[in-house]
Structure formats: structure tokens, C-alpha cells
Amino acid sequence: MTSPVAGINPEMLAWARKRSGQTIDEVAESLGKEGSVIQSWEAGEAAPTYVQLEKLAYSVFRRPLALFFFPTPPDEPDPHQSFRTLPDFEIEELSAETRFRIRQARAMQLSFAELADGKNPAERQLIRDLQAVENPNPAVLASALRDYIGIDISTQKGWKSTEQALRSWRAAVEAAGVFVFKDTFKQKDVSGFSLFDKEFPVIYVNNSTAKARQMFTLFHELGHLITHTSGVTKRNDAYIGALRGHSREVEQFCNRFAADVLVPESAFSSEDLSASDDNISRLARRYRVSREVILRRLLDRGTVSGAYYRAKIKQWAADYFAKSDDDTVSKGNYYATQASYLSDTFARIAFRSYYQGAISLQDLAHHLNLKMSSVTGLEQALLQKAS
Numbered sequence: 001m002t003s004p005v006a007g008i009n010p011e012m013l014a015w016a017r018k019r020s021g022q023t024i025d026e027v028a029e030s031l032g033k034e035g036s037v038i039q040s041w042e043a044g045e046a047a048p049t050y051v052q053l054e055k056l057a058y059s060v061f062r063r064p065l066a067l068f069f070f071p072t073p074p075d076e077p078d079p080h081q082s083f084r085t086l087p088d089f090e091i092e093e094l095s096a097e098t099r100f101r102i103r104q105a106r107a108m109q110l111s112f113a114e115l116a117d118g119k120n121p122a123e124r125q126l127i128r129d130l131q132a133v134e135n136p137n138p139a140v141l142a143s144a145l146r147d148y149i150g151i152d153i154s155t156q157k158g159w160k161s162t163e164q165a166l167r168s169w170r171a172a173v174e175a176a177g178v179f180v181f182k183d184t185f186k187q188k189d190v191s192g193f194s195l196f197d198k199e200f201p202v203i204y205v206n207n208s209t210a211k212a213r214q215m216f217t218l219f220h221e222l223g224h225l226i227t228h229t230s231g232v233t234k235r236n237d238a239y240i241g242a243l244r245g246h247s248r249e250v251e252q253f254c255n256r257f258a259a260d261v262l263v264p265e266s267a268f269s270s271e272d273l274s275a276s277d278d279n280i281s282r283l284a285r286r287y288r289v290s291r292e293v294i295l296r297r298l299l300d301r302g303t304v305s306g307a308y309y310r311a312k313i314k315q316w317a318a319d320y321f322a323k324s325d326d327d328t329v330s331k332g333n334y335y336a337t338q339a340s341y342l343s344d345t346f347a348r349i350a351f352r353s354y355y356q357g358a359i360s361l362q363d364l365a366h367h368l369n370l371k372m373s374s375v376t377g378l379e380q381a382l383l384q385k386a387s
Contacts, residue, residue: 122177142260194221223254
């Protein structure tokens, strides 16, 4: 169809673009049009063809096509509402793809609520049981968390690889009622994010970062959930210096909490704490964490200065996004990748609902964000993962 589509609400075109974080010129470039064309659509002076509308919906804005015929925008919180501890200038830097991942995470929360009848299936829920009170002590809460999930320092040092460490931490957190998804973000400076909900708290981790970094992201975002906030982990956390009051306290707490969980002071204080590169690397291998976590612990102790810490982080930036050598997900295996990305708890509940006849195959595919023809392949990959 080459004629303009009738009935489009131009306000919805503008709303979808702004929510995607894209400018008029960026949308125009995606469609191979001039910016003035997009402006005319948003002003209601002209309208896209059906083919153009499809591309806007499914490729550019990643929204249902029907959205553009709505009389008013849906009730959907924007990133400024969700991530209150992130400065406005950082929120504006969130890419369209990252914003889509955030919407995808919200959809997963809604699917969880539907599949689990509105009740978290975990017998114990750490977000409920380990709440951070006013002026929380990150070291105390980190110790309480380790006791709660049952991972002591000897167990941690016994893990054979960062892959095993990440898998063990993730499983322990999920067993305590927090649902951890992974995905590959195109925006490399975003390590992950979390969405707080009393029943269905969700963490998304960027799988394109090194496994050791993914562990830090997991616990930084868990710190947000414990403080009943949603958050974003950025590669460069210099923005914290621009924060004030409660927002700054929360971000500082989350960084310190993550470091205290991964490298407890009680064990760390007995180590050789010299700040040489070789010793930092040795300690990182010993605790199965990133060099950044070790350096942060040294910074917290006053062993190194803030300037030294920032210089080292910049020096190690090339390693930051490197994949770990022991990645066990078969590269190029779509189903194995999707199985590794899904929350185990979510997958289990979704397939159980299907086999109990509570949902159809079409519903199952919808909850899993897959085509119906891909469900069987994913199920086989999940079974192989669990074996």
C-alpha cells in the first residue's frame, strides 16, 4: 500500500519517538526520509504509508502497530520515573535499544504476575526479608545476604571458573525470589538494570560484558532492589558525583554493597593488600571477581586514592567488555543462548502452566517472546541446560 494510512494519531507518533529516545533526524535516517517528513507526520499534516508505519512500529520504535491508533498514550512510566537515582543527562543517553529492553523487562514482570497468579513462587524472598533501613550499612547487609543464600567464602574460593561463580550466584539469588534475566545490549556502557516490584523484582544483566563484571552488576542491582529502588549500572559511574542527597547515598550504597558481597572485609583484611597489578590480578582470580572489585575494596580501605582508582579503571577499559574464555554457551546456537538468557524460575513456571493446560501454546510463545515454532527448540535447550 502506497497511500497514507488513515486514522493514525499523530500525537502517538511523537510520543513513541520521544519514549524511544530518538530525535526526528534519527528516525528520518532509519526510514531514508528527510526530517521534515517526520515532522509533518507528527504535526498531523501528512501520514506514513502502511509499509512505512510497519517499519516505524516493528523496527524503529519496537511497538505494536495498533499503538499508533490509540487516542491517548498507555499508562507507562518513563525512565525518569523509574530510575530516580540516575541523573537526567544519563537517562537522556539511554539508547532506543536499551529503552526497549526496559519495556521488555516490564512485560516479563506482567507475564510473571499472570503465570504465578500474582504471587512470587519463592518460599523465601530476600527483598522482603533483607530490607535496607535508613542509613543502611552495606557490609552488614552483605554479610546477612551471604548467610541468607548460604554461600560462604570457602565455597566461593572453591569455584573453578568465573562461569561457575556467576551461575552459582545467579541461582542463589533466583532461589530467593529475584528473577535474573540476561541479554546482549548494544549500548555497551550499560551493564544492566533492575526494576523494583514487591512481588516480582527483576534484574537484567548485559551478557556482552565479562562474567566477572556481570557478577558486580548482579549485586549492584540487587542493592537497588533491597533499597526498594530501580537502577541502572553504568560502566563509568562518575555520574554519582553529580547526584545529591538520597540518590547519591543509594548509588554509593549499591557499589559498596556489591563489593562487600563479592569480597567480604572479614576475608579480605587477611590478604596481601598491596596495590600492584600482579597482586590485584591474583586477588581477582582468588575470589572469582573482576580487578575493578578488588581495586574498589582497596579504595574503600584508603589503600589507593580516587585518582589512582579512576586511572586504573580507564586503563582496564579494554578488558571491560571482553568475554570470559570459559563461556559455555554455544556461540551461534540460538536456543542455547535464549535458554541462558531466561530466568530459570520464569521458564519453569511458563512451561508448567502450559503442560497443566492453563495456557495455550500461543500464550506460552507470547510469554517467552518467541514464535510458536521455536518453543520446542527452547524447551530442549532448557532441558540440556538443567542436565
